[in-house]
Amino acid sequence: MFGYYLDLALRSLKRNRALTALMVLAIAVGIGASMTTLTVMHLLSGDPLPGRSQRLFYPLVDPDPTRKDDREPYDVMDYRSAVDLWSAHRADRQALIVQSDLKSSAPSSGLPAVKLTMLSTTADFFPMFGVPFQYGGPWRAKDDAARARVAVISSDLNDKLFGGADSVGRVLRLRDSDVRIVGVLKPWRPSPLFYDVAGGRFSNGQTADFYGKPEDVITPFFTGLDINDGHFQQFTCWHIPDTPGHLQNAPCVWVRLWVELDGAGKVAAYRRFVADYAAQQMALGRFSHAGNARLRSLMEWLDYNGVVPSDVRLQTWLAFAFLIICLFNTVGLLLAKFMRRSGEIGVRRALGATRGAVFAQCLVEAGLIGLLGGIGGWLLTLAGLWLVRRQPAAYADMMHLDLPMFLLTFVAAVATSVLAGLLPAARASRLAPALQLKTL
Numbered sequence: 001m002f003g004y005y006l007d008l009a010l011r012s013l014k015r016n017r018a019l020t021a022l023m024v025l026a027i028a029v030g031i032g033a034s035m036t037t038l039t040v041m042h043l044l045s046g047d048p049l050p051g052r053s054q055r056l057f058y059p060l061v062d063p064d065p066t067r068k069d070d071r072e073p074y075d076v077m078d079y080r081s082a083v084d085l086w087s088a089h090r091a092d093r094q095a096l097i098v099q100s101d102l103k104s105s106a107p108s109s110g111l112p113a114v115k116l117t118m119l120s121t122t123a124d125f126f127p128m129f130g131v132p133f134q135y136g137g138p139w140r141a142k143d144d145a146a147r148a149r150v151a152v153i154s155s156d157l158n159d160k161l162f163g164g165a166d167s168v169g170r171v172l173r174l175r176d177s178d179v180r181i182v183g184v185l186k187p188w189r190p191s192p193l194f195y196d197v198a199g200g201r202f203s204n205g206q207t208a209d210f211y212g213k214p215e216d217v218i219t220p221f222f223t224g225l226d227i228n229d230g231h232f233q234q235f236t237c238w239h240i241p242d243t244p245g246h247l248q249n250a251p252c253v254w255v256r257l258w259v260e261l262d263g264a265g266k267v268a269a270y271r272r273f274v275a276d277y278a279a280q281q282m283a284l285g286r287f288s289h290a291g292n293a294r295l296r297s298l299m300e301w302l303d304y305n306g307v308v309p310s311d312v313r314l315q316t317w318l319a320f321a322f323l324i325i326c327l328f329n330t331v332g333l334l335l336a337k338f339m340r341r342s343g344e345i346g347v348r349r350a351l352g353a354t355r356g357a358v359f360a361q362c363l364v365e366a367g368l369i370g371l372l373g374g375i376g377g378w379l380l381t382l383a384g385l386w387l388v389r390r391q392p393a394a395y396a397d398m399m400h401l402d403l404p405m406f407l408l409t410f411v412a413a414v415a416t417s418v419l420a421g422l423l424p425a426a427r428a429s430r431l432a433p434a435l436q437l438k439t440l
Contacts, residue, residue, distance in 0.1 A: 027373025030326030032380025120224025370417025
């Protein structure tokens with residue numbers, strides 16, 4: 001029976017080509033606009049580490065003794081607190097993280113020095129976050145304490161300096177120090193740069209930096225402090241540092257700490273550990289509020305910082321409002337189309353067709369219009385994402401239509417058209433056959 005309804009629908013669409021084109025265009029434009037913005041939202045708000053994010057947590061304490069209330073702690077920690085928590089080794093894995101800008105060059109390449117951002121972290125950073133390697137691998141845990149002069153570089157920097165060849169063992173000059181390359185990453189682009197997220201809720205919606213490219217050079221944490229001491233930027237200071245730039249003992253927050261905890265029991269134990277540490281520091285007079293300690297999961301931290309740009313959220317709502325307008329237009333067009341065929345429907349009813357059969361026939365026709373609109377919507381979505389990739393936004397180059405969003409495009413188009421066809425199909429199925437036959 002479905003094949004018969006499909007044949008009738010094709011014949012009907014061919015008879016009214018102009019009306020069919022208007023309905024397909026209405027569906028296509030609405031789907032194209034909504035799926036373009038929904039795809040951007042999907043890519044920006046997705047889990048950056050599927051299968052791992054539920055084990056990653058971001059601890060915080062409040063070291064500012066000048067605060068007189070129980071506000072949220074700063075988004076990063078002071079050096080002493082972060083190193084204390086890291087040195088306790090209470091997590092399965094843990095990584096200290098800090099960034100700084102410097103000049104880098106490869107003496108053997110003959111190329112001029114370039115300014116780049118260096119990420120200084122600890123050895124667990126790579127297995128914690130599933131960082132992929134093209135050549136070599138990460139340094140060992142003992143290299144952190146030994147302040148080894150080693151580095152891991154990105155695939156982009158390896159292409160620029162060494163033409164994409166295996167550069168493990170080559171020398172890289174960072175500022176005034178030489179380090180040995182031990183690993184080269186594969187192209188790696190987490191979205192967002194979750195390990196660097198901080199202060200998003202204070203940025204007036206300007207969160208594009210969270211979707212930039214990862215750092216080109218990664219060094220052991222303490223090695224980076226030795227190489228670029230005096231050039232790290234503080235997040236917040238509650239007093240002027242005695243020695244500007246030298247922040248290891250400064251009254252400033254500037255260090256991030258991520259931990260991996262496998263299991264609810266370990267999460268509860270680590271949360272108690274952070275709270276106990278804050279209470280201990282308060283007893284020593286270093287903290288003024290022990291109750292400001294926090295431990296958030298990766299996805300909770302991203303949500304807390306509102307990493308999706310506010311303009312993207314607004315555009316998504318506007319696009320779906322536009323889709324609703326297109327839906328109502330399609331309802332009117334389908335109603336006009338079905339009512340014009342009242343005589344044909346009356347004959348079918350007189351020959352024995354039930355109301356359910358007429359209703360199903362109309363819905364099949366609406367679904368076919370939706371399928372055609374889905375094809376047009378898919379093409380418009382591809383065009384919309386192409387335009388997004390031309391925008392001066394940090395996340396623009398990541399915009400593409402993945403398989404789930406491709407399938408959703410057609411599901412949404414067919415569902416929208418069927419929904420639009422419910423009222424016209426119900427009206428058509430309730431036409432009185434006798435009255436329609438009199439008018440023939």
